[in-house]
Amino acid sequence: MGKFVITKRTNGEFQFNLTANNGQTILSSEGYTTKPNCEKGIESVKRNSQDDSKFDCKIASNGKPYFNLKATNGQIIGTSQLYESEASRDNGIASVKTNAPEAIIDDRTN
Incomplete structure (x- = not known):
């Protein structure tokens, strides 16, 4: 089972x-000003990760594929690493779909 790891950035923002x-x-998430907003972001990932239309496949400026996961409102709630191939990126999407719904939360901000 996967997990959501919550950490605090040096600028005080929370991320998962x-x-x-x-x-x-x-x-990986964006930065959130509060932990409750970060936790809402996690819930959004759990919900939206089961909808193929929420995954936006992209190519970085260096030619490497990656993806964004978007919320219903179109806001990016998570971004993948850069992959060596589109097949690897597709495996990353499958991994998010498999791991996100039941992932536990590991809060490392305390």
Whole structure:
């Protein structure tokens, strides 16, 4: 089972990373000014990760594929790492879909 790891940035903002069973980060959030907003972002990922239309496949300026996960309002709630191939990116999307719904929360801000 994956987990959402909540951390605090040096600027005081909260963020989460969704990690797979092997500990690899598969999705990273934006910065949130409060922990409750960060937790709402996690709930949004859990909901939206089951809707294929919420995944936006992109190509970075260096040619590497990645994806964004968007909320119903179109706001980006998570961004993947850069992948070596589109097939690897697609595997990353599948991993988010598998791990996000039942992922536990590991709060490392205390």
